[in-house]
Amino acid sequence: MSAKRNGKIIRLLAGCIIALALGSRSPASQGMGAGYFPNIPLTTHEGEKVLFYDDLVAGKTVAINFIFTSCPDSCPAETAKLVRVQQELGDRVGQDIFMYSISIDPEYDTPEVLKAYREKFGIKPGWTFLTGDEDDIILLRKKLGLYLEDIQNEDNDHNLTFIVGNDNTGKWIKRSPFDNPKLLANLIGYDLFGGQIFRKNAKSYANVPDAPKLSKGEYLFRTRCESCHTIGGGETELGPDLAGVTDRREPAWLTRWLREPDKMLEEGDPTALQLFEQYRQIAMPNLRLEEEEIAALIDHIQLESRRLVSRPLAAATSDGGDLNTASQ
Numbered sequence: 244m245s246a247k248r249n250g251k252i253i254r255l256l257a258g259c260i261i262a263l264a265l266g267s268r269s270p271a272s273q274g275m276g277a278g279y280f281p282n283i284p285l286t287t288h289e290g291e292k293v294l295f296y297d298d299l300v301a302g303k304t305v306a307i308n309f310i311f312t313s314c315p316d317s318c319p320a321e322t323a324k325l326v327r328v329q330q331e332l333g334d335r336v337g338q339d340i341f342m343y344s345i346s347i348d349p350e351y352d353t354p355e356v357l358k359a360y361r362e363k364f365g366i367k368p369g370w371t372f373l374t375g376d377e378d379d380i381i382l383l384r385k386k387l388g389l390y391l392e393d394i395q396n397e398d399n400d401h402n403l404t405f406i407v408g409n410d411n412t413g414k415w416i417k418r419s420p421f422d423n424p425k426l427l428a429n430l431i432g433y434d435l436f437g438g439q440i441f442r443k444n445a446k447s448y449a450n451v452p453d454a455p456k457l458s459k460g461e462y463l464f465r466t467r468c469e470s471c472h473t474i475g476g477g478e479t480e481l482g483p484d485l486a487g488v489t490d491r492r493e494p495a496w497l498t499r500w501l502r503e504p505d506k507m508l509e510e511g512d513p514t515a516l517q518l519f520e521q522y523r524q525i526a527m528p529n530l531r532l533e534e535e536e537i538a539a540l541i542d543h544i545q546l547e548s549r550r551l552v553s554r555p556l557a558a559a560t561s562d563g564g565d566l567n568t569a570s571q
């Protein structure tokens with residue numbers, strides 16, 4: 244039995260995928276809704292019977308991920324990340340945002356097992372764990388675009404992907420696991436609401452990041468770049484500090500880099516190659532930015548860089564003055 248179970252865990256690992264339901268930009272993903280999602284029956288960690296579309300998604304903004312509780316590493320890491328997302332969103336979760344974790348190993352993950360797992364992570368109300376029929380759940384993953392036949396095998400290199408969606412607008416976005424919890428919270432609590440916060444109860448929005456006050460460039464930077472870059476805060480573990488990059492690089496190079504860093508690397512652009520050598524841990528992703536987004540980002544980086552120059556170095560770093568000791 245344990246060999247069978249091990250084989251199954253390997254298969255599940257390959258498919259351990261995070262999906263968060265939210266709003267999308269891609270026209271192909273529009274038009275989901277009642278007719279699109281399979282209205283499969285599921286059982287909550289409290290033993291309550293629900294229907295996927297009618298009870299969980301209809302009229303809501305939702306974050307859905309697929310897990311299995313016996314998953315050794317990646318699922319717990321993603322669950323821990325989502326715990327931070329829930330913290331960021333505060334008591335909006337359960338009010339206008341709903342989080343769901345659906346088991347892809349329903350045979351093992353009974354409501355009792357899910358309940359214990361949920362408690363282990365200290366998960367608060369508004370985030371429901373669900374189990375159901377294995378074939379139904381596979382169908383659901385296929386419909387969400389998160390069931391990849393070619394990774395349902397021994398390959399542990401699973402594709403962790405988020406999908407976030409708002410049933411009212413019919414838009415869904417898949418996110419990459421590079422995103423940090425703040426970014427995801429921003430995406431769910433702000434982007435998914437079309438950039439508007441619907442105030443049902445002002446108190447419940449206390450924890451929402453102050454995104455509405457940001458310029459377009461700053462908002463983009465915070466949500467798309469900040470998990471890997473700072474401007475004047477020193478290097479992050481993932482990417483170079485961007486202070487002064489608008490002076491350091493040719494405008495045409497910079498614009499193209501933001502549009503298609505992957506292509507430049509592929510073509511052997513010398514600067515791209517040199518950067519890649521230096522930061523070999525990770526390649527700058529192609530973030531599918533539009534021209535005006537690129538322009539707004541460059542403006543923002545330039546503005547922030549100038550601000551840095553015009554104020555004392557020590558004040559530029561809130562985290563202990565790393566800049567003073569950074570090699571120049």
Ligand code: HEC
Nearest residue numbers: 421467468471481482483488518519522525526527528540
């Ligand atoms: C997943 C991490 C990651 C994200 C997200 C990311 N970058 Fe990068 N970026 C990198 C890495 C790593 C490099 C270094 C080059 C390489 O290894 O590909 C880099 C390089 C750069 C450079 C060139 C720096 C130089 O010295 O010339 C710029 C400019 C840049 N990124 C801007 C951005 C902007 C703007 C965003 C958001 C829209 C962004 N990056 C998002 C990882 C990231």
